[in-house]
Amino acid sequence: MSSQKSKHLIDDTILWTLIDPDKLQVNERTHLKECQICQAKQADLKKELSEMRQLACEFLPKPKRNLRPVLIEKTRPLVFLRVKNAFAYALMLMICVGGVFGLWPTQDNAIDQVAIEQETHSIEKMFQELDDNQQNDNYSILPFTFQYIVVDEFEIMANPFYDYIFPISTLETDDS
Amino acid sequence: MNQIAGWVREAQSGNRYALNQLIDHYQNDIFRFVYYRIHNQTDAEDLTQDIFIKVIKRIHTVKDHTLFKSWLYRIAKNQLTDFYRKKRFLFFMGTTDDVESEHCETTEDNSPETEVCKKEFLIHLKSLSKELSKWEREIFLMRFIDDLNIKEIARVSKKNENTVKTHLYRALQKFKKHNKFRELLKR
Numbered sequence: 001m002s003s004q005k006s007k008h009l010i011d012d013t014i015l016w017t018l019i020d021p022d023k024l025q026v027n028e029r030t031h032l033k034e035c036q037i038c039q040a041k042q043a044d045l046k047k048e049l050s051e052m053r054q055l056a057c058e059f060l061p062k063p064k065r066n067l068r069p070v071l072i073e074k075t076r077p078l079v080f081l082r083v084k085n086a087f088a089y090a091l092m093l094m095i096c097v098g099g100v101f102g103l104w105p106t107q108d109n110a111i112d113q114v115a116i117e118q119e120t121h122s123i124e125k126m127f128q129e130l131d132d133n134q135q136n137d138n139y140s141i142l143p144f145t146f147q148y149i150v151v152d153e154f155e156i157m158a159n160p161f162y163d164y165i166f167p168i169s170t171l172e173t174d175d176s
Numbered sequence: 177m178n179q180i181a182g183w184v185r186e187a188q189s190g191n192r193y194a195l196n197q198l199i200d201h202y203q204n205d206i207f208r209f210v211y212y213r214i215h216n217q218t219d220a221e222d223l224t225q226d227i228f229i230k231v232i233k234r235i236h237t238v239k240d241h242t243l244f245k246s247w248l249y250r251i252a253k254n255q256l257t258d259f260y261r262k263k264r265f266l267f268f269m270g271t272t273d274d275v276e277s278e279h280c281e282t283t284e285d286n287s288p289e290t291e292v293c294k295k296e297f298l299i300h301l302k303s304l305s306k307e308l309s310k311w312e313r314e315i316f317l318m319r320f321i322d323d324l325n326i327k328e329i330a331r332v333s334k335k336n337e338n339t340v341k342t343h344l345y346r347a348l349q350k351f352k353k354h355n356k357f358r359e360l361l362k363r
Contacts, residue, residue: 059294
């Protein structure tokens with residue numbers, strides 16, 4: 001028996017033979033090929049590990065249901081229905097955006113509009129009345145029946161004395 | 177492998193039969209992957225279905241058809257992470273009992289001996305899992321329970337192959353020290 005053959009592989013080396021046999025040195029590989037003791041050690045370990053796998057497979061419980069997911073085909077709606085939906089969604093979006101940014105007249109706005117119109121109308125009516133009164137000279141001091149009794153022209157105004165006291169004519173000319 | 181890549185290609189082009197074939201091919205593997213991490217059958221079934229729903233929704237994103245397996249396990253792993261996160265949140269809110277479920281159902285019609293053996297196996301597996309760090313456990317289970325190779329594990333865990341090997345080596349060292357579990361496996 002050669003000295004090389006008597007020098008058995010250490011346990012760690014035998015472990016490496018299971019993981020990466022290429023990692024062994026040439027003399028270790030040659031020894032393993034020739035030495036039955038080292039081969040037996042390696043085979044025992046291999047057997048234990050394969051037994052472990054076998055038992056793991058054996059003791060694996062049988063699934064109670066089919067593990068393959070059931071595939072259900074999706075039914076796609078007709079094209080025109082999808083286009084219709086797209087339009088409906090776009091319309092809804094427009095309505096929402098319009099509502100948020102006040103693009104559509106709300107009820108409050110409508111009421112305000114009516115109130116403004118009424119107010120404008122009443123102001124216009126008032127101005128119209130004022131114009132009518134102006135034209136009809138309703139602002140004369142005297143009642144209508146007495147107005148013709150008084151002189152047609154306010155001659156009093158022409159009087160320089162009165163005009164000095166009440167400078168109405170000046171005021172009138174200024175106003176005009 | 178070529179057949180799976182073919183199914184993936186077909187499934188991507190809308191072939192439902194190919195998609196069903198893919199799911200049927202992997203459903204037990206994914207169920208096992210989930211079950212041995214959460215140890216609860218109902219949750220594992222729910223999660224497996226969720227994983228396949230995600231697969232159906234995202235299968236068009238698979239670029240390399242030969243890497244479908246790694247892609248699938250990656251989805252499963254992410255789904256599990258989400259599950260734990262959710263469960264932790266519910267535990268924090270006080271609406272669930274525990275983050276990690278401890279019970280295992282024995283509703284199947286197995287013989288008492290098998291039931292005892294199963295229970296023992298699960299206890300030892302959990303005990304070993306507790307001794308391993310997060311990544312050691314994850315990689316150990318992927319390698320020796322889910323039967324993924326080093327490259328696939330590296331892709332699923334998004335880690336360097338050497339890092340995966342190192343984690344695996346440490347996990348194996350701890351496994352070797354777990355004599356009770358090894359005795360059970362030798363029986």
